[in-house]
Amino acid sequence: MALSHSVNMQVRNIHKGFGAFKALDGVSLDIAAGELVCLLGPSGCGKTTLLRCIAGLERQDSGSIVIGARDVSELPPQARDYGILFQSYALFPNLTVEQNIGYGLHGDGRATIKARVAEMLELVGLLGSEKKYPGQLSGGQQQRVALARALAPAPSLLLLDEPMSALDARVREHLCGELRELQKRLGITTLMVTHNQDEAMLMADRIAVINHGRVEQYASPQEIYRSPASPFVAEFVGQGNWLPFERSTDGHAQVGDISLRLPTLLSGDARGRLFCRPESVVVNPSVHEDNLFSAQMREMTFLGNRCRLRFELDALPGHSLLAELAPEAMPRLNGADIWVALPPRSLQVFA
Incomplete structure (x- = not known):
């Protein structure tokens, strides 16, 4: 059989x-x-x-x-x-x-x-x-x-x-x-x-x-x-960050007082939400990144093989942002000014 x-x-x-x-x-x-x-x-x-x-x-x-x-x-x-x-x-x-x-x-x-x-x-x-x-x-x-x-x-x-x-x-x-x-x-x-x-x-x-x-x-x-x-x-499926946006006059995404570059320019009267995964958020990048903002760390959760951080952008009070890092990347945050980047390639638009 x-x-x-x-x-x-x-x-x-x-x-x-x-x-x-x-x-x-x-x-x-x-x-x-x-x-x-x-x-x-x-x-x-x-x-x-x-x-x-x-x-x-x-x-x-x-x-x-x-x-x-x-x-x-x-x-x-x-x-x-x-x-x-x-x-x-x-x-x-x-x-x-x-x-x-x-x-x-x-x-x-x-x-x-x-x-x-x-x-x-x-x-x-x-x-x-x-x-x-x-x-x-x-x-x-x-x-x-x-x-x-x-x-x-x-x-x-x-x-x-x-x-x-x-x-x-x-x-x-x-x-x-x-x-x-x-x-x-x-x-x-x-x-x-x-x-x-x-x-x-x-x-x-x-x-x-x-x-x-x-x-x-x-x-x-x-x-x-x-x-x-x-x-x-x-x-x-998984964790994510959401930011409500409106189209700015130059075709970028306007989120509160900040303007975010996207992979392609927005057209028409686009508005909706931007989405990105926590591991796509870059913390204290070693090279220049678009969409780079100063931030305050509000919470850290140790998850074994990674650490989950909750930030608030200085230019966007009231909106939390999750990032995930390997534990070995954590020491460079101690006592440092924190900069957070949202690379355009990582942002997905839901109109």
Whole structure:
């Protein structure tokens, strides 16, 4: 029995409502064979509803779902050829590990099932735990058993519904890496729901950021972080600085009493907000930078591999500005006049 076979998937214009509430509002996604895609967004945004529609556990009001070459939009769950790992793992407490993994393999001979269970146990690193019960396992081990059970029938698609949410931070990070490595090795097409941006950034080939039932951006983790397509994406993924602006007469951005140069001149009656990441803010630059201003440091937070600083520009009282520095850059701030630069290349305009 093969471990898995990769397929692509197309989700086309999915709508789903619950009474007056619109959970999904025209969601479309293309997922390549062997790709891991994360559905990322806050609670209630529609990401789990979309996963359940793909699994056939909810019926969409309109739209289509194609897995491989098959339109599965109207098929029951058991005919859609996927494995699923739920947030709760849903292991049977009265069955052993090997019985849980082999639960979906009925119809195969006993020797075939036993060999398949052993193969899955080796795959997830749990050989020797066959006779244990779920209650005798740690949370991370239970997750591995649930994953082995999902993969045992060799599905063409793997669906993961918040699989790390019940684990503590250290175990979660370790298992994220393990799961991603296993997914790559198997080459199985995977769709994962999460509200945790770190999980999505660590694991995904592409991320679909969902808000109020719509996909606001569908791109690589790097593109979503560096070039967010909307204010919601910019605020939901990572930290950021926001400055309200109006267009000055010379086409620059006027923020209070200061004028900021941008990568391109503004036109018309542009106004809105400027956005930049904290690590893009340059503190006490060693060479000349545009948009350089004197500042006062108001707060410093030590975060291990970096320090987060909160500044207030002398020319812009009342507006805080976050910057992040490596700890070794901190000593040069002691007792020094502080200058903060906002390089034009780092500023993104949201009109």
